[in-house]
Amino acid sequence: MSGGPAAAPAEPVLLGVRHHGPGSARAVRAALQACRPEVVLIEGPPEADVLIPLAGREEMRPPVALLAHAVDEPGRSAFWPLAEFSPEWVALRWALDHGVPARFIDLPATHTLAWRAPGEEPPEQEETGEKGKSGEPREQGEPREQGEPREQGEPREQGEQGAPGDLGTPADPGAGRPAGLPDVRTDPLAVLAAAAGYDDPERWWEDVVEHRGAGEDPLAPFAALEEAMGALREDTDEGSGRDRDLVREAYMRLRLRAARREFGSGVAVVCGAWHVPALRRGAAVAADRALLKGLPKVKADLTWVPWTHRRLARSSGYGAGIDSPGWYGHLFGVPDRPVERWLTKVAGLLREEDRIVSPAHVIEAVRLAETLAAMRGRPLPGLSETTDAVRAVMCEGSDVPLGLVHDRLVVGDVLGEVPEEAPAVPLQRDLARIQRRLRLRPEALERELELDLRKETDAGRGRLLHRLRLLGVGWGEPAASRGSTGTFRETWRLRWEPELFVRVAEAGVWGTTVLGAATAKAEADAGTARSLADVTALAERCLLAELPAALPVVMRVLADRAALDTDVGHLAQALPALVRSLRYGDVRGTDTGALAEVAAGLAERVFVGLPPACTALDADAAEEMRRQVDAVHGAVGLLGDDPAPGHGELRHRWLRVLRVLAARDTVPGVLRGRAVRLLLDDGDLPPEETARLMGLALSPGTPPGDAAAWIEGFVGGGAGGGMLLVHDERLLGLVDAWLTGVPAAAFTDVLPLLRRTFSAYEPGVRRTLGELVRRGPGPRGAAGTATALGLPGFAAEPDTARADAVVPVVRLLLGLDGDGDGDGGGDRDGDGGTLRATGGDGAGADRREHDGTDDSDLVGVRR
Incomplete structure (x- = not known):
């Protein structure tokens, strides 16, 4: 049969394959070349027959997929992915290259998309088997296992979802079988591998198919696989009723009969190996039609779409997925020496990531892979041997670069292409x-x-x-x-x-355009938004997306919601998004006058309602309100910079609100401390007044928990509080004195809060604070603790000589031409080396050296 064209066999040629198996793909190509059928029938949705010619276009580059979706419910969809090494794709291309008709023969997508979740019976409807003059159902089709439909709202990772028997379907971990024994209906591949003594089905498939040399009879491997599948299916309880596989196979048989009537015996079928025994033994036409009677259906559209290797991977949730699509693509595409070429690819990838990999590494990895294959009794090195060789030789035993190899090459990120002529919405x-x-x-x-x-x-x-x-x-x-x-x-x-x-x-x-669809969606979302914050966020998105037609609708809804909402928390959440929208509008040249008016109105209502809303709060509510106060403060700062009339006065009114919060005893300590900090940062509170308020908050009469909360609000949250303590030692001294005076019984209660406060600081800030605290409080003079102690690097007045020493470095960092003025007290060593600081007390040495105290934990240093 391997010579010239062979006589058409009496029976149809049934080529059972593993989906996305390069060995199956090569075997299918050899079998079709030997048999030269007059028609090729392929597992897939028959509605896609009109799309088959596009597979021969030069612009069509796999991986691609057939996409079917319900016209009235596009979210109900299914994919039929095909890679270059998929047997179905090879069959399509062979038929197109040789002028042979190709047809899909699986259950129609119109039924598959209407079928409910696995295990759920479809609703009974009128009979859909419209009869033609031959008496058979009209030629339509349904996806194979990777085409399971989904319910509205279910995850859209569509693919071959666990239909039993396809060699690519992963095992189902469900109960009902002995531990450790694969389920034949969900993973026949694992059963065959176990029967051959393999723990890993992928390794078994490589050994018996991928690494098998070309034999004299191209149909022999298909006959062996059909025999194995037949034995497996004899022991399988196929159940009763409308099982999905039974329905699909009934339709396949009807399509096969119709093709044989049209083309005689010159018919070749490419389908999952699990289905071959059912197609071979046949069934009564009446029985097949009975299974198809009353199937639900929906109107469906199909097209080609690009696919990716990553979505062919089993880890993506694809039921008929494979573990290594990139590796299989390599095996199918290289003409010879696959191991050497693969390890060369790996070396190139690692070199791109700045790892030192030479040709010698490649040679040694090839030798190691071949040695491992021989030791393991394998005909050729497989993926496991090449992976072990890469880990040992090129990655120095590390799995970190090996993870990159797996992600980029073993799986891969290849994205296919489809012609522009492919149908599309x-x-x-x-x-x-x-x-x-x-x-x-x-x-x-x-x-x-x-x-x-x-x-x-x-x-x-x-x-x-x-x-x-x-x-x-x-x-x-x-x-x-x-x-x-x-x-x-x-x-x-x-x-x-x-x-x-x-x-x-x-x-x-x-809509039919991106702009029109986005505008209509925004208008609809405005009417269904549940909260004021949702509407303000939508207004912000409309400005970012530049949807001028939708913005007036959103603004009307926003104004109505703002007028009716009395919850200060909701208003505080909504204000920042509005103010950000004003800034975006300035950048994009959008008229934001209506936004500015609503934002100002929201701000006024927040000012009035915030003080009462900040009383009688528990710890969690107080922390949430603190975040809202921070957001409103930033928003008011931006709004106050707006030139619109009255916006400048908003800032002054907000500062008065903060003064109320800072002085009111019924406000939680975290909010009072935060209000004081915001006033200090804005220059509205002198340092002396800040120190007085801190002293009151940390006085002995204040419960330690309240005092710790005040500190959290004042210097917590990583908002520069650490640098404030570094540069204002009066405040650091107050915190230090309070902490050393906390009773032992209360210290363990406030410790977690203080640790959270100071852990947000940068490591350098924590280190500096640790140094200052370790050296002791000393006298509290106007110049601060360190100055009074005469510590290196601190003085009552700036040291101009030390300051001038950094001028050349600063000029170099800024890219300014010329050198420093030479008076900065800085020089370079004779060989043009590192700048040395001079002057002062010689404190150019590292002042951060200490006695080994763990300065990452400030709390407890003084204890």
């Missing part, structure tokens, strides 16, 4: 047009994108990403900018997942 076409115009290409590998909104292209990219997020298409997630924090700067983390095509289809109900 109008919203998807508009999105693709915008992506091309903005040169923002979808990529499977996560990357960071820095945008400068002052540039037209970057501003357009930011608008697109914000609009997609509003539509629920999470292509990009905002990230913190490493550089400028101005509103003209945006940072995004981008990663395109295949499921986003479903999200785009779902969003298509809002």
Whole structure:
């Protein structure tokens, strides 16, 4: 049969495969080349028959997937992924290359999408088996195992979901079988591997299929696999009723009969190996039609979409997934010497990550992999041998770089491509047009994108990403900018997942363009928002996405909600988002007059209601209110800078509110301390008054818990409180004196709060405070503790000589031309080495050296 074209066999050629198995793919190609069938039937949804010609286009680059979704409910969807090494893809391409018809023969997607969750019977409907002149159901199809439908709202990680028998389906850990024995219905591959003495099914598959040389009879491996599957299915209780596999196989048999009537015996079938025995033994036509009678259905649309290797991986939740799609793609694609070529790829990746890997490492890794294969009795090194060799030779025994190899190569981030002619919803076409115009290409590998909104292209990219997020298409997630924090700067983390095509289809109900859909979605969300904070957040998103048509609707809802809401906490939560929106509007040139009016009104109502709302709070409520006070303070500061009439006065009224909070005994200590700190930072409270208020809060008559809470509010939260204590030793002395005077019985109660307060400081700040505390309080003079003690580096007046010594370094850091003026008391050693500080008391030495006290724990140093 391996010579020229062979005579058509009397029976159809049934090629049982493992989905996404490169060995199966090579065997299918050899079998089709030998048998030369007149038609190729493939497991898949028959509605996709019209899409088969697109698989032959040059622009079609796997991995790709057939996507089916319900027209009236786009979220109900299913995928049929195909990689370059998938047997079904190889069969499609062989048929197209040889001018042979190819058809899908599985249950139609219109039924699969209507089928309920596994184990749940579908509702009975009228019979859907419309008869043609042949008396068979009309030619439609259903997805294979990876095409399980999902309920609305269920996770959209669609794929072959646990249909029993497909060789790619992972084992089901459910009960009902002896411990350690695989379930034949959910993982026949594991059963066959165990029968052959293998603990790992992947290793068994590599040894018996992937590393098997080409035999004389290309159909022999399929015959052996069919015999094994037949034996497994003899002992399997297929149950009764409308089992999903039984229904699918009934439809496959009907399609197979129709193809044989049309093409005679020259028919080849490529399907999961589990289904081959059912197709071979056949069944009565009437029995098959009875199984198909009354199936539920929905109207479905299908198209090709790009897929990724990562989504082919079993770890992604894909039922028929494989552990190593990148490795399998390599095995299928390389012409020879797969181990040497693979380890060369690994070396290249590690060198890109600045690891020292030479050709000698590659040679040694190849030798080690081959030795390990020989010791383990394997015909060729597999993934486990190459991984062990990489770990030992190239990674020096570390699993950290090995994790990178697994993520980038063993699994991989390959993203497929489909032709523009592939059917798509109008919203998807508009999105693709915008992506091309903005040169923002979808990529499977996560990357960071820095945008400068002052540039037209970057501003357009930011608008697109914000609009997609509003539509629920999470292509990009905002990230913190490493550089400028101005509103003209945006940072995004981008990663395109295949499921986003479903999200785009779902969003298509809002409009045919990204702008129109985002506008309609924002208007609808405004009407269904549950809280005032939700509406203000929506207004902020409308400004970020530049949706001028939606903003008036959102603002009307916002004004109504703000007028009716009397909860100060809700108002305080809503105000910051409004004020941020004003700043975004300035950057994007949006008219924010209505926002400014609502923001000012909210601020006034917060000022009035905040003092009463801050009384009689427990510890958790007080901590939450402190965060809200911080947010309102920042918002008022920004709002006070706005040139709108009356906004400047808001700042003064807010400071008066803070004075009320700082002086009211019924307000929790954490809020009083925070109010004092905010007043001090704004210059509205002199240092002497601040010290007086701290002294009162830390007086012996104050319960230790309340005093510790005051300290937490004043210097906690990592908001520069540590540096404040470093530079104002009067405040540090007050804290130190209070802490040393806390009774032993109360000390253990306040210790956790104090540890939380000081643990937020930077290590250098904690170290400096530890030094100051360790050297003792000393006399409390106007110049502070360290000055009174005469500690190195501290003096009553600045040391100009020491200050001038750093001028050359500062000029160098700032990139200023020329050297210092030469009078700074600094010089360089004779060979142009490091700058040395002179002058003062010689304190240029490191003042941070200490006696080994654990300065990461300030609390307890004085104890």
